[in-house]
Amino acid sequence: MKVHVLDLNFFASESIASFLIETTDGPILIETGPDTTYRNITASLKAFGYAPKDVRGVFVSHIHLDHAGAAWHFADEGATIYVHANGARHMADPSKLFASAKQIYKDDMDRLWGQLKPIPQDRIHPTGDGERITIGGVTVQAVATPGHASHHNVYLVDGMMFTGDVGGIRIKDGPIFAPTPPPDINVEVWQESLRKMRALRPDALYLTHFGVFNDAGDHLRLLEDMLLQWTSWIGDRLKQGRPDEAIVKEFEDYFKGIIEKTTRDKGLFERYELADPAYMNAPGLIRYWRKFRSA
Ligand SMILES: [Zn+2]
Structure with missing residues (x-):
């Protein structure tokens, strides 16, 4: 079995990846990236x-x-899409998903993410927690891991764990960040997944x-x-009564400062x-505090 990291070249290199696993029955992919890098992922596939x-x-x-x-x-090309059961209906009918992304990204939606189209029900396989799926001799185990999102899985293949966002972001020798955008962040649930x-x-x-x-x-x-550091940073400022917009702005400097301290x-x-x-992380954590910790 061979695994290849595909750099989708999303505006800059090494920001979004997909993973190609070759099986005896054809390739499988873990993650697809957005519609806007579809041309890049097809070029990478072609190279293999x-x-x-x-x-x-x-x-x-x-x-x-x-x-x-x-x-x-x-x-559309015939693949089965494996997704956490909580996400399956939004793949079949992406209108709500699209609308909530549109609220955040507004006029930048097309440039960043492009189009979303419904996936026929019979092409979607909602995974159960711990379910093992074997394709061409390769077994992929789905592990439900909420916290970043209620519809999050990591996938385990032979000791390799494909971690989505719940396993954090880490680029080269930079820091390890926990992406906390709205609307689903739950810190304790995330810790349980870890x-x-x-x-x-x-x-x-x-x-x-x-x-x-x-x-x-x-x-x-x-x-x-x-x-936990980010969570208490946000919580401290909410307790001081700082306005949300000020917290979001201050967080940007804090975020940048951590990166600058960690890497040259x-x-x-x-x-x-x-x-x-x-600018996405602070609102997600503010929402978490209000919802679960009544700050
Ligand atoms: Zn992500």
Whole structure:
């Protein structure tokens, strides 16, 4: 079995990945990236000798557009789309998903994410927690891991764990961030998912943002630390009665400051912003505090 990291070149390199696994029955993909990089993913497939119609199965970690926005293309070409049961109906009817993304991205929707089309019900396979799916001799285990989103899975293939967003963002020698956009963030549920992931003792983590890391234990610990650090940073300011807009603005400097302290690579800030915009993280955590901790 061979696994290839496909860099989807989303405005900058190494911000969004898809993973190609070759099986005896054709390739499978984990993550598709958005519609706007569909041309790039097809070019990458071609470099390995495949056309989109060869793709047998597509596993998406969750339904956010940077992870699953191009899944409908592969369904059109005949692939089965594997997705957490809570996300399945939004793949069949993406109108709500599209509307909620449109609220955030407004006129930038087309440029960033492109189109979303409904996927026929019979091309969607809603996964159960722990379910194992075997394609061409390769077994993929779906592990329900909410916290970032209620419809989030990680996938385990032979000790390799494909972590979507719940496993954090880490680019080169930059920091490990927990992406916390609205509307679904639940810190305690996320921590529970991290415990579940640790208990599976992965040999390596395959991060959609970005790439392969072999220090799974340390990575997951540092990710949890950062998640808790951000959570209390937001909570402290809410308790001081700071207005939301001020917190969001201040968070951008805090976010940038952590990156600058961790790496000397000046180019990384832009890639972190593409993978996990600072202005999205604070509102997600503010919402979490109001909903669950009554700040
Ligand atoms: Zn993401």
